[in-house]
Amino acid sequence: MRELWQFTRLIRSKNAGPFELTFDIMFKDRAGYDLVLKSGVLSPESIAKIYGVELEEIRLFNIEQILTVKFSLPRKVFSGDVADTDVYGGQFHGPLVRLLIEEA
Amino acid sequence: MGKKIKAVAATGNLSTGFREESLARAIRQGAHFVGCDGGSTDSGPYYLGSGNPRGPRQGVKRNLGLILRESLRAGIPAIIGTAGHAGGRPHLQWAVEIVRELARENAWHFKLAAIDSEIDPGTLVDAFRKDQIKPLSPAPPFNEDVIRQGQRFVAMMGIEPIQSALASGAQMVIAGRCSDVAIYAALPVMQGIPKHVAFHAGKILECGAASVAQRLYADCMAAELDEDGFTVEPPNPELRCTPQSVAAHTLYENADPYMLVEPGGRLDTTAATYEAVSDRAVRVGGSQFLPAKKYTVRIEGAALAGYRSIVITGIRDPLILGQLDHFLSSLHSAVERKIVDNLSPPPGAYTLNFRVYGRDGTLGPLEPNPKLEGHEIGLIIDVVASSQELASDILPLVWHSGLHHPIPEYQGLISNFAFPFSPPGVDVGPVYRFCANHVWELDDPCAPFQTTWETF
Numbered sequence: 289m290r291e292l293w294q295f296t297r298l299i300r301s302k303n304a305g306p307f308e309l310t311f312d313i314m315f316k317d318r319a320g321y322d323l324v325l326k327s328g329v330l331s332p333e334s335i336a337k338i339y340g341v342e343l344e345e346i347r348l349f350n351i352e353q354i355l356t357v358k359f360s361l362p363r364k365v366f367s368g369d370v371a372d373t374d375v376y377g378g379q380f381h382g383p384l385v386r387l388l389i390e391e392a
Numbered sequence: 393m394g395k396k397i398k399a400v401a402a403t404g405n406l407s408t409g410f411r412e413e414s415l416a417r418a419i420r421q422g423a424h425f426v427g428c429d430g431g432s433t434d435s436g437p438y439y440l441g442s443g444n445p446r447g448p449r450q451g452v453k454r455n456l457g458l459i460l461r462e463s464l465r466a467g468i469p470a471i472i473g474t475a476g477h478a479g480g481r482p483h484l485q486w487a488v489e490i491v492r493e494l495a496r497e498n499a500w501h502f503k504l505a506a507i508d509s510e511i512d513p514g515t516l517v518d519a520f521r522k523d524q525i526k527p528l529s530p531a532p533p534f535n536e537d538v539i540r541q542g543q544r545f546v547a548m549m550g551i552e553p554i555q556s557a558l559a560s561g562a563q564m565v566i567a568g569r570c571s572d573v574a575i576y577a578a579l580p581v582m583q584g585i586p587k588h589v590a591f592h593a594g595k596i597l598e599c600g601a602a603s604v605a606q607r608l609y610a611d612c613m614a615a616e617l618d619e620d621g622f623t624v625e626p627p628n629p630e631l632r633c634t635p636q637s638v639a640a641h642t643l644y645e646n647a648d649p650y651m652l653v654e655p656g657g658r659l660d661t662t663a664a665t666y667e668a669v670s671d672r673a674v675r676v677g678g679s680q681f682l683p684a685k686k687y688t689v690r691i692e693g694a695a696l697a698g699y700r701s702i703v704i705t706g707i708r709d710p711l712i713l714g715q716l717d718h719f720l721s722s723l724h725s726a727v728e729r730k731i732v733d734n735l736s737p738p739p740g741a742y743t744l745n746f747r748v749y750g751r752d753g754t755l756g757p758l759e760p761n762p763k764l765e766g767h768e769i770g771l772i773i774d775v776v777a778s779s780q781e782l783a784s785d786i787l788p789l790v791w792h793s794g795l796h797h798p799i800p801e802y803q804g805l806i807s808n809f810a811f812p813f814s815p816p817g818v819d820v821g822p823v824y825r826f827c828a829n830h831v832w833e834l835d836d837p838c839a840p841f842q843t844t845w846e847t848f
Contacts, residue, residue, distance in 0.1 A: 354639045358643055
């Protein structure tokens with residue numbers, strides 16, 4: 289079993305404006321992209337579970353052309369608000385990096 | 393053979409800089425204009441709320457000076473968007489003052505258009521009563537009280553006010569809050585380039601050299617637009633674009649990778665194509681522009697949320713760490729009582745938040761694993777109160793109580809916190825929050841924006 293980052297060239301999160309977060313998982317090659325998609329680790333259900341959000345809050349895009357999985361979530365706390373922890377939204381991807389990927 | 397327009401982005405943000413020789417080379421190669429974005433909401437609501445620009449002033453002056461010198465020399469316009477980082481009236485004035493200094497120091501002669509995008513509360517209340525303000529999702533609650541209590545509101549202009557300034561002969565346009573894409577789409581659309589080409593090129597250009605395969609440093613980017621598409625190529629020979637690097641850039645800071653909402657319509661990149669024309673240049677085509685039924689501009693607003701005082705400290709004792717949740721909640725209760733006894737603040741006058749780094753300090757409620765695993769934590773004691781005086785007064789009650797807060801395993805006075813600094817705390821100043829995620833329906837795209845002229 290390998291970890292998600294071993295298949296990717298970039299995993300990042302970022303504000304998409306002050307009210308939403310967006311996550312980009314960019315793969316090194318087609319084989320890794322296919323394998324991870326098949327594993328279900330980046331399915332909307334799996335992401336909802338990781339971040340404790342409702343399934344319908346997740347907008348997910350599998351962008352084959354650039355071997356990228358992208359998803360976006362509304363922020364629970366808006367950027368820079370009193371209880372915010374990450375104004376730029378740049379570290380929310382942390383829990384994804386070491387996700388285990390089943391290799392059959 | 394249709395018209396070709398060459399657009400140059402000096403850099404992704406006016407404060408980050410670029411290579412002087414890259415800009416000179418791009419302009420020598422026949423640019424029709426130079427653009428640069430000066431701001432973002434990315435750094436949070438502080439800049440919009442406080443009216444303070446984000447510097448460094450010296451860096452912004454250097455970059456504005458190079459952009460002005462090169463564009464004046466070539467006789468092409470320079471377009472700056474979102475002046476002073478937030479694009480409010482004080483931010484615009486700050487940027488205009490820098491331009492005045494540059495004109496004076498260098499004896500440059502040109503016509504400057506400054507486009508104000510700050511919306512006075514009275515105007516906004518009026519628009520709200522006419523039902524012209526519509527929420528986006530997710531939106532904070534919005535009503536006349538929010539408008540009146542807001543610190544500052546701006547509307548994000550599209551291409552039209554910039555076009556109007558260019559048509560009246562502006563050699564430099566400095567815009568208040570402005571769509572990043574509009575900086576680069578305004579002039580090409582005036583010259584007959586279709587919107588789907590100009591807006592897509594604008595999206596790629598707005599971050600400067602961010603769409604290269606490997607961004608070694610902040611630098612310029614250039615694109616040549618025609619009626620079928622555009623070719624993007626970094627002017628610096630050390631940098632290169634690939635189809636993947638350019639396509640990937642449409643994802644950046646955008647919740648939907650295929651749909652970019654702009655004043656007046658949406659850019660749909662679902663069918664966009666990206667082809668290498670050399671090992672450094674990429675040809676882009678195939679996107680669509682879908683005009684909106686109603687022209688809208690986004691409203692941004694910031695409201696005062698309070699005044700902050702903080703302490704940064706660390707805890708290394710394993711017995712405290714072993715019962716940290718209980719330790720902090722019992723400290724919280726003890727402190728609340730002390731605050732009432734000593735300061736008797738009105739209800740709701742402050743919030744006290746323990747931010748635990750080493751547990752969930754970074755992700756907050758999104759942390760899937762809010763457990764302590766290390767041998768120490770970093771703790772930020774975060775007080776936000778209705779006045780700076782109250783926040784400052786609460787702070788020592790919290791940290792001094794926490795320093796000696798007992799745990800059952802120890803008898804006698806203990807010191808629980810390792811403060812790296814003396815004094816342990818600092819007053820941070822006003823805290824703002826974004827108070828609008830709304831659009832304003834307009835009959836005239838230029839109506840909210842006032843242009844003033846100066847001739848040097």
